[in-house]
Amino acid sequence: MNAGTDWITTPITESLLRGAIELEPTTHGVLPHRLPAWARAQCTDGQLAMAESQPSGVRLAFRTRATTVELDTLPTKRVYPGMPPRPDGRYDLIVDGRLAGQASVTGGNVLTIDMTKGTFTTEAGPVGTLRFGGLPDHAKDVEIWLPHNETTELVALRTDAPVEPADDRGRKVWLHHGSSISHGSDAASPTTTWPALAASLGGVELVNLGFGGSALLDPFTARTMRDTPADLISVKIGINLVNNDLMRLRAFTPAVHGFLDTIREGHPTTPLLVVSPVYCAIHEDTPGPTMPDLDELSSGRLRFRAAGVPAERAQGKLTLNVIRDELARIVAQRADDDPNLHHLDGRELYGAADYAELPLPDEVHPDAATHRRMGERFAGLVFSGDGPFTSR
Known part of the structure; x- marks a missing residue:
């Protein structure tokens, strides 16, 4: 002072x-x-x-x-x-x-x-x-x-x-939930996480419920979203369920329905976007859990590896491709009764070609440049043109 x-x-x-x-x-x-x-x-x-x-x-x-x-x-x-x-x-x-x-x-x-x-x-x-x-x-x-x-x-x-x-200038409130990638992981600063960048480009007020390691379809998170005022809502689902090897496909499908049902109790007609996982090479077709690579850790580098086995998909273990397919099916199933429910394949934000150009440094989390790319792409796909968060 x-x-x-x-x-x-x-x-x-x-x-x-x-x-x-x-x-x-x-x-x-x-x-x-x-x-x-x-x-x-x-x-x-x-x-x-x-x-x-x-x-x-x-x-x-x-x-x-x-x-x-x-x-x-x-x-x-x-x-x-x-x-x-x-x-x-x-x-x-x-x-x-x-x-x-x-x-x-x-x-x-x-x-x-x-x-x-x-x-x-x-x-x-x-x-x-x-x-x-x-x-x-x-x-x-x-x-x-x-x-x-x-x-x-x-x-x-x-x-x-x-x-x-400050006056909120009448801007819409965007409520978003996701994993550490939505939380900000390795973004350069708080205004350069991909949701913050997308919110700025979209001219909306962000409420970010991205929780590192904790986007797990928890009912209390859905109830929090139900009770939080919002004009636009998105949920990014998948990677943490695989990271934690938390549930099988039999439990996943009703859990997603229940999560969306709860949000709809408080926001029955609000535009609601379901976003599937971005590309993550180690878990595209290999289940979790995700573990630190101890050899890399002993050398002072943090990198992750998939500890599951691809054949375990037959027992209902989740991979990112399994989750993407099921989320697309769930949204399509609900769409007739919920015209304000939308779906976005996360690979449109960051896909295999992006991984080749901007690889994930630890195989799970994006760097600062990737956050910027994802934020700009989300704004272009969702807040612009015929995107689900544009006024019609």
């Missing part, structure tokens, strides 16, 4: 936040969640708890004349023994719709995850401060997008001029 500045501290409330489902009061401030408390109470899985508390798509949004903005946060950094250090989470500053700055917060809690032992430990750390100065001295819309891959408690917001909640 700079001495001599007449700071105004504004409470961080839901009126200043977009993309969060709920705010949890903490010792330091508030923690944005992307699942409500009742849903979190129904599943104690540590991976889901970590993923839903990472604020992908969550941003502060306000209008102000301030030329300097400071934000105190308490991040939780992740450390993987034997792997190169992860970069600090990145915050994107958007002023009047354009990127105006990027920064990170040092310090914070440290979560150490040992992938070879399956253990984790947490060490408490200090609050850090993010500062953006030199902003134009006129009334403007300001957004601070929180790191998509770093749990972030919000402690204090300070400015040198008053702030008020």
Whole structure:
């Protein structure tokens, strides 16, 4: 905090936040969640708890004349023994719709995850401060997008001029659910995950329920989507079910129907898009589970491999091609009674030819360039022309 500045501290409330489902009061401030408390109470899985508390798509949004903005946060950094250090989470500053700055917060809690032992430990750390100065001295819309891959408690917001909640400008709300690829995986920053890019190009407000490792057709996720206001909805289904070897085809089909039925209870006529998996060579025709390649891990590189056997498809094990075929069939079956239900083959966002040009670095997650390609393609296919999210 700079001495001599007449700071105004504004409470961080839901009126200043977009993309969060709920705010949890903490010792330091508030923690944005992307699942409500009742849903979190129904599943104690540590991976889901970590993923839903990472604020992908969550941003502060306000209008102000301030030329300097400071934000105190308490991040939780992740450390993987034997792997190169992860970069600090990145915050994107958007002023009047354009990127105006990027920064990170040092310090914070440290979560150490040992992938070879399956253990984790947490060490408490200090609050850090993010500062953006030199902003134009006129009334403007300001957004601070929180790191998509770093749990972030919000402690204090300070400015040198008053702030008020931003006007949503009447834009439609797009509610999306998916896996780590939708969460943001290895995107360069929070505004460059493929859903954030697609939302920007489509001129909509994003609520991103992409949960790394946790797009598993959980009923509480469907109920959360049912109860969340939205003008447009999409669900990207498949890769995590194979990764976890979670269910067989017999369970998958009714689970998809049930997931869609629940969403429709709250959004009976809202455009609803079902997106099948993007291309992933190791699981196109080979079931899960997905395992780290221990030889690569011992050399400090993270790559995944398929631990299933193709012949196991005969016993109902899921592969990406099995899932794509079944999702297309399910949507076609329901379409007569639900004209606002649509289907998109994920390989139109990223297919085999894209893999040859832009391979997945760890065989599962896209890099920054691929996120951009996917976001642009989704916007072109879904938000443009005769796409399912265009007004007719």
